[in-house]
Amino acid sequence: MKTSYSLTFLVASLLLAFQANAAGTLVQEMSKMTVSTAGAGSAVLAENASVAYSNPAGMSYIDGDALSVNAAVMDLGIYYHDELDPSKSSDNAGGIQPYGSLYYVHQLNNDVHLGMSVSAQGGSALDYGASYAGALNLNNLKLSVIQFNPSVSYQINSKLSIGGGLQIDYATFEENLLYGQGNIETDSWTLGYNLGLMYQVDENNRLGVAYRSRMNHDLTGAFNSNAMTISVPIPGPIPGSVDKNISAMSGEAGLNVLNPRQIEVSGLHQLTNPLSLVWSLGFEQWSDNDSTTISINDGNRISQIERNFDDVWTGAIGARYQLTSKLRVESGIGYASSPLDNPEDQGADLPVDTQHRYSIGATYLWTKDISFNTYYSYVDYGEPEINNSGMNGQFDNSNQFIGITMNMMFK
Numbered sequence: 001m002k003t004s005y006s007l008t009f010l011v012a013s014l015l016l017a018f019q020a021n022a023a024g025t026l027v028q029e030m031s032k033m034t035v036s037t038a039g040a041g042s043a044v045l046a047e048n049a050s051v052a053y054s055n056p057a058g059m060s061y062i063d064g065d066a067l068s069v070n071a072a073v074m075d076l077g078i079y080y081h082d083e084l085d086p087s088k089s090s091d092n093a094g095g096i097q098p099y100g101s102l103y104y105v106h107q108l109n110n111d112v113h114l115g116m117s118v119s120a121q122g123g124s125a126l127d128y129g130a131s132y133a134g135a136l137n138l139n140n141l142k143l144s145v146i147q148f149n150p151s152v153s154y155q156i157n158s159k160l161s162i163g164g165g166l167q168i169d170y171a172t173f174e175e176n177l178l179y180g181q182g183n184i185e186t187d188s189w190t191l192g193y194n195l196g197l198m199y200q201v202d203e204n205n206r207l208g209v210a211y212r213s214r215m216n217h218d219l220t221g222a223f224n225s226n227a228m229t230i231s232v233p234i235p236g237p238i239p240g241s242v243d244k245n246i247s248a249m250s251g252e253a254g255l256n257v258l259n260p261r262q263i264e265v266s267g268l269h270q271l272t273n274p275l276s277l278v279w280s281l282g283f284e285q286w287s288d289n290d291s292t293t294i295s296i297n298d299g300n301r302i303s304q305i306e307r308n309f310d311d312v313w314t315g316a317i318g319a320r321y322q323l324t325s326k327l328r329v330e331s332g333i334g335y336a337s338s339p340l341d342n343p344e345d346q347g348a349d350l351p352v353d354t355q356h357r358y359s360i361g362a363t364y365l366w367t368k369d370i371s372f373n374t375y376y377s378y379v380d381y382g383e384p385e386i387n388n389s390g391m392n393g394q395f396d397n398s399n400q401f402i403g404i405t406m407n408m409m410f411k
Contacts, residue, residue: 027122029377029401030099031147033070034278036361036375037318037332041278043266044198044208048371048407049103052115055210055266056151056163057196059105059113064411068103072403076124080132080348080386082393088133089393093126093348113153121145121169121259124350130180133391134348136230141175141349145217145259149194159200167192171217171257178246181228184253186221204270214288215259223253258289264314274322278332282314286339309339316357326365330375333358338382346386351395353382369409377401 029035033050034042045051046058049066076094101119108114127140151165172187192213199207227248264282271277286309318332334357340346361375381397 027074027120027124027399029072029074029379029399030122031101031117031119033068033101033103033373033405034318034332035072035377035401035403036330036359036363036373037278037320038316038334038357038359038377039314040280040316040318040332040334041266041268042280042316043196043210043264044206044268044280045266045278046198048405048409049105049115050101050117050405050407052103052105052151052165053101053117053119053149055196055198055208056115056153056165056194057161057198057210058208059115059151059153059163060111060155060161060198062105062107062113062409064107064409066103066105066410067408068405070101070103070403070405071098072100072401073098075400076126077396077398077400078126078350079396080128080134080391080393081396082133082391084392085133088131090128090132093128094399095125095127097125111155115149115151115153115165117147117149117151117165119147119149121147126349128348133393134389135179137177137389138348139176139180141173143171143173143349145169145171151194153196161198163196163198165194167194167213167215169215169217169259171219173219173221173257178225178228182223182225184221184223186219186253186255188217188219190215190217206268208266208268210264210266212262214261214285217257217259218254219257220252220254222250224250260285260288260312276320277317278320279317280315280334284312284314284339287311308342308345310337310341312339313337318359328363330361330363331359338384340384343385343387346384346388346395348386348389348391351384351386351397353384353395353397355382356380369411371407373405373407375401375403375405 028039032042032054043055046061049068051058073096075096078093080090082088099120104116106114122145125142130139148168149165153163155161169190174185176183192215194212197209228246229243262284264280266280269277289309314336316332316334320328320330322328336355338352338354340352357379359377363373365371379399383394383396385394
């Protein structure tokens with residue numbers, strides 16, 4: 001009976017720990033190089049090699065070969081405030097985290113281009129410690145999703161181009177839980193695809209559509225936990241608790257995390273000689289993630305948690321103004337709806353709410369073949385409430401991104 005209870009307890013803890021994890025895996029600023037316009041124009045801009053990722057059809061606009069290298073840092077702020085006991089609140093669980101990405105385009109002939117992208121799809125490193133209200137289910141974690149994305153484009157005629165690519169994801173997840181007495185390490189590879197279309201309406205207007213398939217990660221690895229005693233609340237009209245001894249355990253663990261399919265439509269409009277307008281509308285099918293499955297020791301214990309994700313709608317609009325022949329300034333605002341609204345569905349790994357983006361940046365043409373784009377973006381992740389995993393309170397979350405991209409052309 002002890003082993004059965006221990007397995008049940010561990011599975012329940014892992015399920016709670018992974019409750020919102022899938023909603024935190026996608027951070028568009030890590031892979032799409034339209035940060036300076038808050039993501040506006042992502043599926044239609046085709047000025048450098050980063051288009052190989054954002055919309056492979058746009059590689060048809062690259063004359064010759066191109067290389068883009070991005071280096072950036074994000075400053076993630078995750079603050080939990082406990083409503084019942086302020087001493088169970090947490091300091092900032094986030095912090096400064098560097099990241100980067102690489103993009104390359106090769107012109108094979110007049111109609112065909114080949115591309116390659118290596119970028120972070122998202123992830124985070126959080127450290128709440130072992131004294132806040134949710135310490136049973138999560139102490140600290142590191143999540144990383146890296147994507148290799150070879151692609152190809154074909155120019156059908158002077159107005160229409162199409163493209164597609166293969167998405168190859170590698171994900172790793174490490175977590176400490178059970179007041180620091182438990183540890184889990186998992187990883188996985190998975191495949192998907194992306195498609196794109198770009199249409200030149202006239203010399204001043206262009207439209208683009210980009211689609212990315214769902215990516216289903218079946219993470220597998222190992223878990224270990226030390227022997228411990230926990231206090232379990234007793235339900236009933238009179239508050240109470242009983243101590244339970246949890247034996248030390250080790251073995252194999254598996255879980256699934258889904259990144260949803262996405263579609264984005266963007267427009268580019270050259271309003272005047274120095275001023276252009278960009279916009280994007282997007283859809284992410286989070287409701288497709290109907291459950292999360294945890295397995296312990298090759299199926300010796302399997303549990304599921306039902307998800308209550310809503311689909312996410314996104315929108316962004318931005319402007320770009322050519323100050324001089326070498327310098328262009330850029331700005332934009334963006335919005336994303338929340339995949340979770342019920343406090344009982346939130347989790348501490350990355351609690352989610354509506355997102356509001358505010359961005360600025362500049363592009364400088366250093367030589368005729370080399371340019372630099374710098375950007376800053378502030379993202380308000382909202383103040384989601386939580387009533388789950390022993391936590392009853394509210395988060396105050398945000399993120400800041402600052403980076404520089406070097407773009408090179410080889411003709």
